[in-house]
Amino acid sequence: MSGLIFEKSKTGRRCSSLPDCGVDFYAVPDEFKRKTSMNLPEIAEVDLVRHYTNLSRRAYGVDNGFYPLGSCTMKYNPKINEDTAALKGFTNIHPLQDIKTIKGCLEAMDILSGYLCEITGMDAITLQPAAGAHGEFTGLSMIKAYLLDKGETQRSKLIVPDSAHGTNPASAAMADFDVINIPSTAEGMVDLAELEKAVGDDTAALMLTNPNTVGMFDKNIGKIAEIVHKAGGLLYYDGANMNAIMGITRPGDMGFDVMHINLHKTFSTPHGGGGPGSGPVACKAKLQPFLPKPVVKLDDGKYTFAEPEKSIGMVRSFYGNFLVCVRALAYIMSIGAEGIREASENAVLNANYMMEMLKGTYDVPFEGPCMHEFVLSLESLKKQTGITASDIAKGLVDKGIHPPTMYFPLIVHEALMLEPTETESRETLDSAITAFKEVYTIAFENPQALHDAPLSTPVGRPDETTAVRNPVLRFDFS
Amino acid sequence: MSYVPNTPAEREEMLLAMGKVCVEDLLVSIPQAVRLGRKLDIPAAKSEIQVMDELETMAEKNKVFKTCFRGAGAYRHFIPSVVRHLANRAEFVTAYTPYQAEMSQGVLQAIFEYQTMICEITGMDVSNAGVYDGAQAAAEAISMFKERKRLKAVVSGAVKPMTLEVIKTYCAAAGSELVIIPVKNGKTDIDALSAALDDTTACVYMEQPNFFGLVEDAEKIAGMTHSAGAKLIMGCYPTSLAVLKTPAEHGADAAVGEAQPLGLPLSFGGPYLGFMALMKADTRRLPGRIVGQTADKAGRTAYVLTLQAREQHIRREKACSSICSNEALCALTATIYCAAMGKEGLREVAEQCLAKAHYAAEQITSVKGFNFTHDGFFFNEFVTDCPVEPEALMAKLAENNMLGGLPFKEKDKNRILWCVTELNTKAEIYNLVNILKEAVK
Numbered sequence: 001m002s003g004l005i006f007e008k009s010k011t012g013r014r015c016s017s018l019p020d021c022g023v024d025f026y027a028v029p030d031e032f033k034r035k036t037s038m039n040l041p042e043i044a045e046v047d048l049v050r051h052y053t054n055l056s057r058r059a060y061g062v063d064n065g066f067y068p069l070g071s072c073t074m075k076y077n078p079k080i081n082e083d084t085a086a087l088k089g090f091t092n093i094h095p096l097q098d099i100k101t102i103k104g105c106l107e108a109m110d111i112l113s114g115y116l117c118e119i120t121g122m123d124a125i126t127l128q129p130a131a132g133a134h135g136e137f138t139g140l141s142m143i144k145a146y147l148l149d150k151g152e153t154q155r156s157k158l159i160v161p162d163s164a165h166g167t168n169p170a171s172a173a174m175a176d177f178d179v180i181n182i183p184s185t186a187e188g189m190v191d192l193a194e195l196e197k198a199v200g201d202d203t204a205a206l207m208l209t210n211p212n213t214v215g216m217f218d219k220n221i222g223k224i225a226e227i228v229h230k231a232g233g234l235l236y237y238d239g240a241n242m243n244a245i246m247g248i249t250r251p252g253d254m255g256f257d258v259m260h261i262n263l264h265k266t267f268s269t270p271h272g273g274g275g276p277g278s279g280p281v282a283c284k285a286k287l288q289p290f291l292p293k294p295v296v297k298l299d300d301g302k303y304t305f306a307e308p309e310k311s312i313g314m315v316r317s318f319y320g321n322f323l324v325c326v327r328a329l330a331y332i333m334s335i336g337a338e339g340i341r342e343a344s345e346n347a348v349l350n351a352n353y354m355m356e357m358l359k360g361t362y363d364v365p366f367e368g369p370c371m372h373e374f375v376l377s378l379e380s381l382k383k384q385t386g387i388t389a390s391d392i393a394k395g396l397v398d399k400g401i402h403p404p405t406m407y408f409p410l411i412v413h414e415a416l417m418l419e420p421t422e423t424e425s426r427e428t429l430d431s432a433i434t435a436f437k438e439v440y441t442i443a444f445e446n447p448q449a450l451h452d453a454p455l456s457t458p459v460g461r462p463d464e465t466t467a468v469r470n471p472v473l474r475f476d477f478s
Numbered sequence: 479m480s481y482v483p484n485t486p487a488e489r490e491e492m493l494l495a496m497g498k499v500c501v502e503d504l505l506v507s508i509p510q511a512v513r514l515g516r517k518l519d520i521p522a523a524k525s526e527i528q529v530m531d532e533l534e535t536m537a538e539k540n541k542v543f544k545t546c547f548r549g550a551g552a553y554r555h556f557i558p559s560v561v562r563h564l565a566n567r568a569e570f571v572t573a574y575t576p577y578q579a580e581m582s583q584g585v586l587q588a589i590f591e592y593q594t595m596i597c598e599i600t601g602m603d604v605s606n607a608g609v610y611d612g613a614q615a616a617a618e619a620i621s622m623f624k625e626r627k628r629l630k631a632v633v634s635g636a637v638k639p640m641t642l643e644v645i646k647t648y649c650a651a652a653g654s655e656l657v658i659i660p661v662k663n664g665k666t667d668i669d670a671l672s673a674a675l676d677d678t679t680a681c682v683y684m685e686q687p688n689f690f691g692l693v694e695d696a697e698k699i700a701g702m703t704h705s706a707g708a709k710l711i712m713g714c715y716p717t718s719l720a721v722l723k724t725p726a727e728h729g730a731d732a733a734v735g736e737a738q739p740l741g742l743p744l745s746f747g748g749p750y751l752g753f754m755a756l757m758k759a760d761t762r763r764l765p766g767r768i769v770g771q772t773a774d775k776a777g778r779t780a781y782v783l784t785l786q787a788r789e790q791h792i793r794r795e796k797a798c799s800s801i802c803s804n805e806a807l808c809a810l811t812a813t814i815y816c817a818a819m820g821k822e823g824l825r826e827v828a829e830q831c832l833a834k835a836h837y838a839a840e841q842i843t844s845v846k847g848f849n850f851t852h853d854g855f856f857f858n859e860f861v862t863d864c865p866v867e868p869e870a871l872m873a874k875l876a877e878n879n880m881l882g883g884l885p886f887k888e889k890d891k892n893r894i895l896w897c898v899t900e901l902n903t904k905a906e907i908y909n910l911v912n913i914l915k916e917a918v919k
Contacts, residue, residue, distance in 0.1 A: 005591050005817050016558045016823040021830045022904040023837040028721050029855055032693050035727060038720060039598045040821040045560055048817055052564040058584035061572030069574055076481050077572050080526050089537025095552050095747030096884055097541065098872065104539030105746045118519050130610035130748065133790070133800040141651040170790035170800035174621070175651040179795040217507040247518050248505060254512045268481070272807030273585040274575035274607070274767065276749030292647070313647035317551055317613040317640040317736070318747025330533060334479040336523030345501045346482045349489060352504050356496045369504040397581055402574075408791075425483035426492060457580035462780035467772035471761065471785060473604050474594040 005051055006475050009041040015048055039477050058458050059273065060402055066424060066432050068354075070373045070405035070417025071165065071213065073243045073265035075343075078334065081269065081327035090326055095318040099304055105322065106303035109296045112329040113280075116261055119340065120239075121252020122282035126291045127320040132240060134315060135260025135279030136171035136207075141312045142258060142283065142290040143205050143234050144175050149290075149310060155204040155233065161190055163213045163409045168238060177204055184411055188214035188366050190224050203233035210237070210254065211244045211371035213409040215351065215417075225255025234258065234287075242266040243421070244348060244372035247341025251282075258283040267328035278324035294319070346422035347372040350429060354420055357433045361440050365412055373419035376404075377412050387443040387450050389414040394461065395439035397454040401432055479523055540746075543881040545906045547838075549859050549897025550689070550884045551612070551638050552747060553739045555717065555827065556901055558818045561741045565811040575767070575803065579782045585806065586781035589769040592813040599719050599816075599824075600733035601726030602755035607767035607804040612713065612736025613641040615752030616683055617648035618799055619711045619734045622763050628680040628708065630655040634666040636688035637713060645683065664690040664852030664861065668698065675706035685713040686728070690895065691859030692852060693722065700729035716740055716753070718857045720828035725755075732756040741815025742808055751808035762788060765799035830900035831858035838898045838907045845914040851893055858899060864892035866917050874913055880906075 028034075043051075061067075067074035085091075093105055113125045129135040140158070147155045158177035160168050161184055169179045182194045190208070199206075206228045211217045218224065228235055237251040237259030243266045251259045263269050264277035271277070283291065292315050294305035335343060348371055355364060355374040362376040378389045393403030393416065405417040420429060442449055454460065484492070493499060524532070546554045565571075569584065576582030576589075589607045596605035609615045620631045633645055635658050642658070649656040657674045660667045666684055675682070682703045687693050696712065703710040712730040717739045719725075725733035737751040738744075754764065762785060770784035790797040819827060835858040842848050847865025864871065868885035875882040883896035898907070 004587070004594075005813075006594065013820075014822065015560065015818045015820060016556075018556065018823075018826055018830060018900055021833055021900075023833050025829065026833040026836045028832065032723055032855055034719065034721055034723055036601055036724065038821060038824070040595060040819070040824055041817045042820045042822065043817060045818070048560060048814070049564065051817075052588070052814055053567065055584035055588055056564075056567040056569040058582075058587070059569040059573050060578075060581040061569050061574075063568040063572045067574065069577075072574055074574060078479075078481060080529060082566075082571075084530065084533040087534060087537040088542055089534075089540045091743040091745050092542045092554075093540050093746040094543075094546060094548055094554070094744050094881060096548060096550055097543075097881060098876075101541035101876070102746065104536040107539065108533070108536050115520050121514075130614070130805070131801075131803045133802050134610060134614075137651070137800060141647065144651060166789075166791035166794050166797070167800045167802060169795035170793070170797040173795040173797070174648075174800055176653045219507045219509050222509060222511055245508070248514060249508050249512045250514055253514065270571045270807075271574045272805075273570055273573040273582075273588075273810065274806030275803035276805045276808055277803050293643075313650065314640060314643040315614070315647055316611045316644060316748075317638075317750070321748040322746040323749060326533070330529055332520065333524050333529045333532065334526070335481065337518040337520040339480050339523050340518060340520065342480060342482055346484065346489070348504050349484075349492060349501055352496060352498075353492045369498075369506065371507075393578070394580070397578060402581065403578055406577075423481050423483065426488050454580050458583050459580055459778045459780040460774035460776060462579050462774055462782045463772045464782055464784065467770040467782050467784040468787075471768075472771040473761070473768060473784075474590070474597045 004475050005041045008047055008051060009043055011042055013042045013044050015043055015045045065400055066428050067402040068404050068418045068420045069402060070419045071240055073419060073421060075268055075421040076423035077268055077270040078331060080334065081330045084330040085323040085326045090323060103303055106296050108326055108329055109319065110298060110303060112325050115332050116280055117282055119246055120259060120261065120282045121250030123285040124288040124291060125280055125282040126295060127280045127325050128292045128315055129260065129279040129281055130316055130321050131275060131277040132260055132262045132279045133167040133171055135281045136167055137174050138281045138292060138315045139236055139258045139260055140171055140175040140177065142287050143236065145290045145310060145312050146287055147204055154202055157202045158204050159198050159206045161208065163188060163411050164207060164209065165213065165238060165240060168207045188212060188216055188411065189218045189220065192220060192223060195224065195227050199227055199231035199233060201232060203231050205234040205236050207236040207238060209241050211241045214366050214375045215370040215373040216366055217371050221254045240265060241372065244344055246344040248344060252284065258287050263324055263328040268331040269324045269327040276321045276324055278321040343422045350420040350422060350424055354418060354429055354433060358436055361437050373417060375412050376416045378414035378416060381443055382414050385443045385447050387447050389416050391450040392416065392439055394453040395442060395450045396435060398456045399435035401435055479526060544879040546881045547883050547896050547898065547910065548881045550895055551640060551736065552744050553897065553899060554744055554901055555739050555899050557741050557743065557815065560818050561811060561814050564814050565807065570810055571807060576783060579780065583781060586769050588810050588813055590771060590781050592809045593769060595813060595816045596753050596755050599716055600755045601724030602733050603758040604761050605753065605755040606764045607769055608809040609752035609754055609766050609801060610805060611750040611752045613644035615734040615754050616641050616713050617645045618765050619732050619754060620645060620681055620683060621648060621652060622765060622798060623681040623709045624654060625680055628678055630657060630678045630680060632657045632659060632674050632679055632682045634659050634684040635661045636666050636690060637683065637685040638689045641713065664692050664854065665694055666699065671699065672702055675702060675708065677707060679706050679708040681709040681711055683711045683713065687715060687718065687857045687859065690852060690861050691856040692854045693856065696728040715857065717828050717831065720825040721832060722857060737812045740812035742811055749805060749808050751805045751812060763798065766801050767804045827900050831898065834902055835898035838896065841907055841911045842896065842914060845911060846918050848914060859895060859897045861893050861895050864894045868892050868894065871917050874917060878909065878913060880910060
């Protein structure tokens, strides 16, 4: 086990150095002075480099290998994106510089905004939200402000299918909506009868992912939109699954009024081990006045910032995760209109190929074709062998594959959700298919081996119960 | 440029293996009525050379200043080379949230180190793995402390304007009461604060130093807040805490702030990193990811995402927040920065900020009309009057490759919020002052 950086600290060692201050020391008045010690490490540069290099070897990214994590769109992150985001003319710009000195930043934001509106079929957009869940909160706040503005204060209910991502109901609660969960059909689709029952003059909106979280496109989308709109509600699109439909269909054309886009999923920006992402919110014209402020405006050939007249305010400082936006822009420019559609088509192709090849072995609860992802159910395997979705996942770790999303969506028991993405070759898919089948065989022949897995990693399964019962959340220097 | 490895011939083979002819056979569930039916109106694919060229051209349209005297929520500090080199390692950059602990020990351990460092810097007991930015951290902290009978948030008007904007948005969405305390001589009006506190107050939010750079009488505010049975949230500038009294020493219940000064470039405002830390008793109120230390079956130390029963994927609409990402790569960057600067290095940064800011303040205020607007101890930002047209002054400074302090209006009077960090030299301050002298002539 490589110890913590604190355990490598030696008094007096230094890494950084500053030039001499050049002006007189200024003493902090005693009443404002820090009295307690601050235990940051004292370490030489070489040891610092080795410590974090070794930690990076205990991490696993798309650059290491296959990462079919459902709903997360772990596609390859092109290197040119990183280089464009590292340009000094972007990284060294203070966010409060005069408008005349930030023309390039505003141009990048404006061009990206235009592309994203075209891809989503929406009229206006904000790049401010920092992540998908942040986008949900933003979009729902806009819905709330819109309804308030119309005087429809009784519209307090937000309808969410039981297959939805957990962030959907959580964001709805943050925007003070009452969440109405509706059950899905046996095929994983919105139950139209249940939806009809749920809507009324208290409906604020329906939140939906399409394709949904089982990877199927809800072909009743036109009818769904009609039911909600007829009742006076709006439609929110969770853009987590956008990678399936780009250039083929658009949320705006399906009847959605507002949505978020995950640049870190669909538009190839890296996930960074859990962010920074970016969750732009796009909307139809009627919601445009409620967008967060500021928005970029092209006025008489000059870029400027404007404040939408009924703006909900700001959802974070400044203009969003700008450098993530630059990466997404580089990606769209690189692959172009045809490449965008090609990406989605191949994401669908790769998912269907894997599903088809695994069908004879694993239970596929929803008959295909699927879109960009699909779900396996290990319920019967568990009954026969005692092997759970988690055990299969840990077996896959030993095969050098990042496991699929586990136990989601909640409507499928012992679910494994696979999203191979378009950037994987047939050989990669074939070897993963072989690995999935081998692990399945082990479940019958030597289930204990899977209970013990993984063995190839620096640690085995951590004791999560102890972690919760007796939380150790920081290093103890005493 | 295409990032799809499979050739058209291979795609056909794959389709054939499934008994399909074309991709369209897989898209049958998408009704024609909602199809786009045309090509996207986006330019055609470009080569890497073209993309780089276009984005370089865009970047060149921005002005990179050699010298910067502007802060106000985004700070230019020295970032050692080693920080970017390590944080750019592809295994970190291209990883997802560490759901599979066994293959993510590197990311998890780094977050555990980050949590420890935030605790050490703030003096608090527990930290989460990070949130979107400093302003959103403040807004999350306010909603974290709301209780059934205590829904009112009291916020100092002396906090950063953008933080206040974000707090307003979050409170408006949640439909909860927000009271803003007026500013008196550049600080929170203590009497007004006292009058606003009652048994419906959930928490008080203040910044230390505040937007005007002044250090507030936080102990007094903490005492008043606690007497009313409410919690004190303190927004802080992490660098300053190497020398200034910590939120814990002031008696705050939560410390939040913008961690951008810890190794993240200005980047036109993002990605940044919000930190959140509090006392042990409140641990389970914390939103966001938290990493804990445990062991595997063989007794080896292991790290996991923990206390997940608070989070959205378990509690859904009953969760304390919908946040799931933690700006992990920014947290990693801050961790490496803190390790690179080290205990002595970060203190030295803070001491130089303080010394140079006070030297610059003395020099600037010696110029006719650039008087201190407020009295009181400050860290590295301070406000002066501005006796000339601010726009013209800023233009003059820009001609000399300098980004001046932030101009703002206070009751129709022109003010400038100056910021000085360890990167500003004595020579730069000399040049600045000469231009100011020239301007008032």
